[in-house]
């Protein structure tokens with residue numbers, strides 16, 4: 001199942017267009033994306049019976065698959081080649097920060113560059129479905145709603161060069177969390193442990209990797225996070241990025257006004273982030 005945010009209303013996306021969830025369910029589910037995640041199990045069971053005339057929608061108008069997450073988690077240092085390029089050490093437990101929810105935007109966004117040290121990070125993003133606390137490994141996949149694409153935009157000077165690192169603030173400026181274009185449930189993928197992620201900037205491929213190389217896999221992230229916090233419906237988790245970010249280039253390369261990032265994952269789609277000057 002693919003789920004889209006159409007002008008703030010949850011819609012099931014089909015090859016022929018989108019079906020509004022609230023109208024098709026006669027008010028049982030929706031209209032907001034959040035209300036769908038809040039009733040995830042019942043909603044997932046209902047979807048196969050959904051009927052309605054699909055409406056065409058301009059993909060450029062889609063919103064974030066989870067526009068109002070109560071919690072946003074980011075996992076750092078979760079691919080060995082990124083750990084090595086950043087000259088860090090391999091973590092033994094997930095390295096977790098937050099992106100504050102106000103930074104979350106949709107799949108077609110314009111981001112104002114607040115400084116000259118803004119970097120890209122293409123990532124697979126988990127959207128939590130039922131969630132929970134102390135989720136056992138055998139229930140980890142069931143706790144999530146599905147996947148979307150994310151860019152974990154980061155101000156590297158703010159993040160790394162101060163006396164004390166500011167991971168969460170440096171990744172939470174306005175527009176720093178583009179997500180989309182749709183949520184795709186994990187049953188849609190032949191192998192949800194191996195998602196193919198790409199980041200193309202101004203037509204040049206900068207990142208190209210598969211998620212089978214994650215140090216902490218999707219179920220591992222769910223288990224480890226839920227050992228500590230309660231995961232809530234609609235929460236989103238940036239799972240980490242692989243090699244090819246701008247800060248490790250020699251000299252470092254950062255995003256410039258006029259740049260266009262196309263981030264894509266096979267089976268989910270792609271999203272476009274445009275950068276403009278302040």
Ligand code: ZN
Nearest residue numbers: 121152240241
């Ligand atoms: Zn990241």
